[in-house]
Amino acid sequence: MTFRWRLTLTYALLLALTLLVAGGASYAGLRHTLYAALDAGLRADAVSTARLEARPDLEPAPQVAASLDAMNRQQPVRVTVFSVTGREVDRGPSRVGFVPRTGATQVGGERVYMLRVGAGWVQASVSDAAVRASLHAFLWQELLGVPPLLLLSLAVGYLLADRALRPVDQVSDLAARIAAHGQPGERVPEAQGADELARLTRTINAMLARLDEQLTHERLFAHASAHELRTPISVIRAATSLALEGERTPDEYRAALAQVNEVSADMGTLTARLLALARSARPAGNGDVNLADVALLVSELHGEDARARGVKVQVTADDAATRGDFDALVMAAGNLLQNALRYTPRGSVVRVQSGVRGGDAHLTVQDAGPGIPEGDVPRLVRPFQRGERTAQNADSSSGAGLGLALVQAVMTAHGGQLHLESAPLSGLRAELRLPPRR
Structure with a gap:
């Protein structure tokens, strides 16, 4: 079974349960309302009869009383007066007999209300056939209305599920095509x-x-x-x-x-x-790193190379706490410094700085070389790409064009950035930017 149908059937089942609970509650509420109204009418009749029985001066003549009893037997509501022991003393005869219980009760097809008075009991009863007919009609309306509603909900639910899952199908089909063709x-x-x-x-x-x-x-x-x-x-x-x-x-x-x-x-x-x-691209560690330590270490590692080339390395190591692979960051910074030494003229200065700026930890290598055109920056961070200044420096011919690609890969793996800025008079400024240590 597809997920669409599972989702649709689950929705339909929940809707059916909701309708069942709601229908049952509605049926119970309607039944309570109808019988409450019926009981209220019976109580009113019983109270009215009790008041008449309590006034002897209003007692009708025997001929009139017989006529009233005959009329009472023809009414839907039958009122009967019982003695304390349960013997009929007036009105009547009762259709359900004596029921020694105060309040409303159900006896067969009759709804009965018993009112206790000082001299005995007053009983009012009526058939509940009309109430049962109304409840029966309401129940049939619910039963006949639920199946079409469920079918409609199934159709609408399937359409909604199909529309909602269509992007998932597209992703699945695309993944299958990519897996097949690469x-x-x-x-x-x-x-x-x-x-x-x-x-x-x-x-x-x-x-x-x-x-x-x-x-x-x-x-x-x-x-x-x-x-x-x-x-x-x-x-x-x-x-x-x-x-x-x-x-x-x-x-x-x-x-x-x-x-x-x-x-x-x-x-x-x-x-x-x-x-x-x-x-x-996959750093081996992710520990606490201070770029000040990285700056000091790379300047020491390449110090002999700088002296051999007649270039001075000036280090300003301010705290710049971050997280990452210390060895990979040393390799990245070392590549920047090695490039700077390679392209800086003899007697010039290469500046290595670390610190925090704009909320990010940074390490900057500033050389005094010829710089690079701004349009070449995206190309030079790819492997085996060399800039025009390679031809201007004979010592740079040994490079394979992997230095900046290595730095870019390390920065990408650390969630950092490599920024290259070139100025005609100040050389190339290469900066590593990393998120600060939280």
């Missing part, structure tokens, strides 16, 4: 409004957009990786093939092996950075 480019038609299903369709579309973006990046990453690795592999094969073509002198073999060793070292570095990029 192309998450399609989107679910977004439901209007702000209810749960509208949020579901928007969330699914956002997830698919993110998935499509990730798959696109992965395809580009795979293609770029193959391209980057193809060149050193070709160099190694060419060097070894040339060395094996004929007899070579020991110096020629050493030259070939040196070339292979150099290219292999570059391949090892590239492979390590590729592995780091793959791991950066």
Whole structure:
């Protein structure tokens, strides 16, 4: 059974129970009202007769009394006066006999009201056939009206369930198509409004957009990786093939092996950075981190490189508490500092700062290099992408274009942001922004 029918039948069952309870309550209320009105009329007749019996001066002559008794027997309401012992003394005869019980009661098809007076009892009785007929008609109206109402509710309930679950069907069909073809480019038609299903369709579309973006990046990453690795592999094969073509002198073999060793070292570095990029999307830890410690550590780790390049590193380490993977954040900040040292002219200063600004923890690396055009920023955070300033700095040619991609991946995994701002006279300002520690 489909979820639509389960939902519809559940709704119909609840409606049937509601109608049953409401119908029972209505029937009970109508019965109580009708019998209460009947009892009130009988009580009024009994009280009126009791008042007449209490006044002997109003007692009619025997001939008149006989006529009144005959008239009483022809009325729907039968009034009878009983002695204390239950013997009929006036009016009558009673249709139900003596009932020694004060108040209203039911005797067969008669509704009886007994009133106790000083000299005995006054009984008023009437047939309740009219009340029972009214209740019977009301019950049949309810029984005949419920089935059509239930059928109508089933149809309306199914239509509502079908309309409500249509976005779920669309999501299911789309997921099946993506599973079959592996192309998450399609989107679910977004439901209007702000209810749960509208949020579901928007969330699914956002997830698919993110998935499509990730798959696109992965395809580009795979293609770029193959391209980057193809060149050193070709160099190694060419060097070894040339060395094996004929007899070579020991110096020629050493030259070939040196070339292979150099290219292999570059391949090892590239492979390590590729592995780091793959791991950066899933930080190993999520502990308390102070970006001031990160700034101090990366300046120390790259201090020797800075001195060799003739560049001064100036550190301003103010507290900036956040949460994350300390090693991954050190790697990200280290990449920024390494890039800054690579592109900063000899004798210049690279500034590393940490602190809190605008409620976020930040770590900033400011170099004095040529900067990058603003339009190149989105491209440079993707793997194997290099900017124009690479050509302006001979020492930068060894880069594989993975540094900023690594930083971007680490920031995405930490819920942070990487901001790059370039100015013609002040170089590139790279800033890591992370949520503060709560």
